[in-house]
Amino acid sequence: MKILVVGSGGREHALVWKLAQSPHQPAIYCAPGNPGIAALATCVPIQADDVEQLAKFAKEERIDLTVVGPEVALAKGIVDLFEQQDLLIFGPRKAGAQIESSKSWAKQLMLDAGVPTAAYRVFTDLAQARDFILKETPPVVLKADGLAAGKGVVVAQSTEEALSALDDMMANQVFGQAGAQVVVEQYLTGPEATLLAFVDGTDYVLMVPAQDHKPVFDDNKGPNTGGMGTYSPVPDMTDDVIKQVETTIVQPILQELKQRGIHYKGVLYTGLMLTADGPYVIEFNARFGDPETQVVLPRLKTDLVDICLSIAQSPYEDQDVDQDQNTVQDQEKGTGNPKTPRLSELKIEWFDNAAVCVVITAAGYPGNYKKGDMIAGLAAVETARTVVFHAGTAWQDGAIVTNGGRVLGVTGFGETLQQAREQAYAAVHSIEFAGMHYRTDIGKKAMERSK
Incomplete structure (x- = not known):
């Protein structure tokens, strides 16, 4: 089996890392990838927004499944293009990706669905x-x-x-x-949280919740970033709160998408504010979160390849599919994926542990930042309880150097949030590069509340 992952950040490294653990033992390609991803996959020099070249590569290389990481590719219609060429791909079509690519469209969608939002x-x-x-x-x-x-x-x-x-x-x-x-x-007040869901157009399965930290400095000070760190589980997201989010937000929004003729497949990201009046939606995204993926996927026990195949193979409502076929795509077209169970038939399980991810950035991020600083200490921190996901790195003269604003995501695991947090920060303290910055309070408040 051949799998192509689109993207080059920490989210894509986490996706490759999890897909590589599959019993299917897939050969993984990543476009364009990064030095961390290169240890697990073959990196392909095609940018994530070059959807035509990505489709050409997938066709020529006889890729069995493509998993899309970044929103830009979804917004450009990569899923539509791949499906037109009979290429199996995981993610929503361009119409569904509007839930992220246009804030005003998403707000109107929420209004029509009766979903609580500001x-x-x-x-x-x-x-x-x-x-x-x-x-x-x-x-x-x-x-x-x-x-x-x-x-x-x-x-x-x-x-x-x-x-x-x-x-x-x-x-x-x-x-x-x-x-x-x-x-x-x-302006809304309250703890923030993220709840992702696997969606196949008909059914959905909620993932374990996570909480991101957007502001660049401790105590949520400074400008917003793409994410400075995250953790899972989230003490504020009790079973009752999750059920409330499911019934007042996830179900109505998926129903509204159906009523608009949008068959949504892939991941639905729900960014939440847990207000005194209940959960409100801050934003929806059309893909895995970054850096939420770096703590959610490590807790996933079920094979991610099976989940992605199930969703990608699920038929659209207007699609005539022979239920007796052994494969979704014609064997002569280069794919031979066995038909997997529908999402509702898969037993998706999670590890009962905790994960904390601390993002290390270049000095100046989210404003102007420097590239090309050599990173030291990476080899020493990779353990069974710690993994370093590369986000903005590159090779230069045989060394790994900084190549983006968010450079690394260091994830620690443990039985509790405290243990996971200790593992993550111990690894962070062993990594060095000029001007490196990170928040020192990722998961701190949650750890205190969980006690």
């Missing part, structure tokens, strides 16, 4: 947006409508900060066309 207004005119903000009492939340690599959200504590963020998005175009339209939201 009150909001959408603006395409800078002057109208400024007038609205001047009348609002801070704090307020501003979101660039399009994809902004997880950095297009500003929680403005003052009117001045809100106006400055608005100018950056709409006038200065710091997020490009993603900021041409801006969503201004009501």
